[in-house]
Amino acid sequence: MFENLSDRLSRTLKNISGRGRLTEDNIKETLREVRMALLEADVALPVVREFVKSVKERAVGQEVAKSLTPGQVFVKIVQGELEKAMGESNEALDLSAQPPAVVMVAGLQGAGKTTSVAKLSKLLKERHKKSVLVVSADVYRPAAIKQLETLANEVDVQFFPSDISQKPIDIANAAIAHAKLKFIDVVIVDTAGRLHVDDAMMDEIKELHASINPVETLFTVDAMTGQDAANTAKAFNEALPLTGVVLTKVDGDARGGAALSIRHITGKPIKFLGVGEKTDALEPFHPDRVASRILGMGDVLSLVEEIERGVDKDKAMKLASKVKKGGKFDLEDFREQLAQMKNMGGMMSMIEKLPGVGQLPPEALAQVQDGKLTNQMEAIINSMTKAERARPDLIKGSRKRRIAAGSGTQIQDVNKLLKQFTQMQKMMKKMSSKGGMAKMMRGMKGMTPPGMKMPGR
Numbered sequence: 001m002f003e004n005l006s007d008r009l010s011r012t013l014k015n016i017s018g019r020g021r022l023t024e025d026n027i028k029e030t031l032r033e034v035r036m037a038l039l040e041a042d043v044a045l046p047v048v049r050e051f052v053k054s055v056k057e058r059a060v061g062q063e064v065a066k067s068l069t070p071g072q073v074f075v076k077i078v079q080g081e082l083e084k085a086m087g088e089s090n091e092a093l094d095l096s097a098q099p100p101a102v103v104m105v106a107g108l109q110g111a112g113k114t115t116s117v118a119k120l121s122k123l124l125k126e127r128h129k130k131s132v133l134v135v136s137a138d139v140y141r142p143a144a145i146k147q148l149e150t151l152a153n154e155v156d157v158q159f160f161p162s163d164i165s166q167k168p169i170d171i172a173n174a175a176i177a178h179a180k181l182k183f184i185d186v187v188i189v190d191t192a193g194r195l196h197v198d199d200a201m202m203d204e205i206k207e208l209h210a211s212i213n214p215v216e217t218l219f220t221v222d223a224m225t226g227q228d229a230a231n232t233a234k235a236f237n238e239a240l241p242l243t244g245v246v247l248t249k250v251d252g253d254a255r256g257g258a259a260l261s262i263r264h265i266t267g268k269p270i271k272f273l274g275v276g277e278k279t280d281a282l283e284p285f286h287p288d289r290v291a292s293r294i295l296g297m298g299d300v301l302s303l304v305e306e307i308e309r310g311v312d313k314d315k316a317m318k319l320a321s322k323v324k325k326g327g328k329f330d331l332e333d334f335r336e337q338l339a340q341m342k343n344m345g346g347m348m349s350m351i352e353k354l355p356g357v358g359q360l361p362p363e364a365l366a367q368v369q370d371g372k373l374t375n376q377m378e379a380i381i382n383s384m385t386k387a388e389r390a391r392p393d394l395i396k397g398s399r400k401r402r403i404a405a406g407s408g409t410q411i412q413d414v415n416k417l418l419k420q421f422t423q424m425q426k427m428m429k430k431m432s433s434k435g436g437m438a439k440m441m442r443g444m445k446g447m448t449p450p451g452m453k454m455p456g457r
Contacts, residue, residue: 006294009037009078024060027074031056034078042226042257047085047264055081079291085260086287091244091269093124097215100133100179100187104212105246106205106236107220109193112248112274114144116220117190118151119274119282120246125157130185135160135175137168137208138192148190155279158184168192168204169211176212189214202239209240218271220246223258230261237266247285248274259290329425331389335381337424338374379407380417392418 031052038048058077095101103120107113114136121132134152138144142164152159160175172189179187191208194201209217219242221229233245245262250273262270270285381389383406388394395403400414407414 009034009295024056027056027059030074038257038260041260044227044230044257044261044265047261050264051081051085051260054084075295079295082260082291082294083287085264086285086290087263087269088287090284090286091271092284093216093271094243095124095128095130095186095215100176100184101216102176102212102214103186103188103216103218104191104209104214105188105218105220106191106240106242107193107246108222108232109141111193111220111222113193113220114138114147114190115151115277115279116218116246116248116272116274116282117148117188118155118157119279120218120272121152121157121186121188122155122279123272123282124186125155131183132157132186132188133160133175133179133182133184134158134188134190135171136162136190137171138190139164139166139168139171140192144190144192151279158182160187168208172208172212206239216243217241218244218246219268220248220274221258221262223247223250223273226257227261227265229258230265233262233266233268237268242266242268244269244271246270246272246274246282251275251281331381331384331392331421334421334424335378335389338378338381376407376409376413377417377420380404380409380414383407392421 034055035048035052038051039045043051055077058081059074093103095103105113105117105120107116117134121134124130124132134148134157136145136148139162145162145164149159149161160171160178162171162175168191175189176187178184189208189212191205192201217240219233219236219240221233223229225232229247233242236242245266245268247258247262247270250259259270259273262268273283273285275281275283380403383403384395388399388403395414395418400411404411404414
């Protein structure tokens with residue numbers, strides 16, 4: 001996500017020079033590079049002009065504090081303007097209506113609308129403890145109704161049946177009436193998508209909106225369409241009173257132009273990012289965290305929240321208790337940690353949120369990207385005997401050859417895993433010592449960009 005923009009901006013901002021003060025002369029070339037980086041990321045031209053103008057106005061004549069270099073001051077200004085362009089803070093869904101709160105989801109065909117409905121229902125159910133009913137008012141694509149029913153079963157939320165012989169308004173109103181009877185908190189209405197914006201579609205969706213009067217009207221749009229995403233959202237916003245945008249397929253968009261253009265062009269906030277195909281791959285959109293990620297400073301806050309949500313608390317407590325009582329962290333425990341990492345979206349999902357990830361060698365990132373590393377490590381551990389997992393010190397020459405052959409790897413891969421395991425073992429020992437966890441959290445806190453707080457602090 002945002003790789004191209006992040007790489008280009010990081011390189012550009014490193015080159016800024018100047019002593020004591022930022023002047024028009026010493027930022028001229030850097031601003032030109034920033035402008036090119038944004039245009040290459042497919043950010044809309046009016047947004048680029050406004051962005052560069054604001055950065056220049058704030059930067060020229062800016063005194064540099066003794067503790068900062070001109071480059072650091074400039075990066076801080078760019079970060080502030082990135083946040084401003086994307087909306088400054090996260091705007092959560094407003095569900096403070098008399099239940100059921102109705103959420104209407106609109107968008108073009110193929111933008112990931114129905115999948116986003118399922119992801120959103122799962123997020124509301126699991127993180128906000130809401131009871132959710134989903135309904136499809138898409139009578140033009142019979143597969144859409146079946147698709148939503150399948151996804152609703154997968155995420156374990158209620159599905160209201162509908163049929164292509166019915167009118168969208170009748171379907172939506174029947175679902176809302178049912179939700180009232182059953183005291184359901186939220187009804188999410190999936191509407192029909194089209195291949196392009198047309199008058200007939202707009203008239204139908206306007207009528208539906210007027211009839212059900214939703215508290216939130218979300219527009220789903222494909223991030224990979226770049227600034228076209230912002231223009232499509234603008235066309236919808238002129239017909240419907242949108243309350244926010246769900247930017248989908250962000251994991252496939254290396255540019256980031258849509259994220260930087262939508263707020264400026266539509267005036268509407270991005271509320272969620274679709275970051276993968278799995279039903280839990282939906283993230284609330286935090287402009288400050290995204291700006292930090294774009295500038296290569298990572299997103300430690302989201303990483304900590306992800307770990308808090310994804311870790312099996314009972315297993316974690318069991319492991320902590322075992323290590324605290326003097327029990328050794330073994331390869332069976334290590335395999336368990338790898339499985340939990342997979343459940344949290346894999347190693348890449350976590351690594352890309354760490355500061356400085358852009359400086360890692362491309363070949364190392366490529367290996368992590370496709371899950372090769374985690375799968376290989378699991379295969380190696382699976383090729384060991386129970387005794388070897390409990391006592392890794394048993395693994396010498398002939399055993400290493402057997403494990404490598406059984407897992408389809410090389411002896412150096414087995415050595416690498418054992419080295420990583422030893423490092424993990426040392427870390428677990430430190431964490432189990434008095435104040436170890438507090439020290440680790442303080443260390444992570446030091447990784448957050450200035451002005452950002454750790455969750456729960």
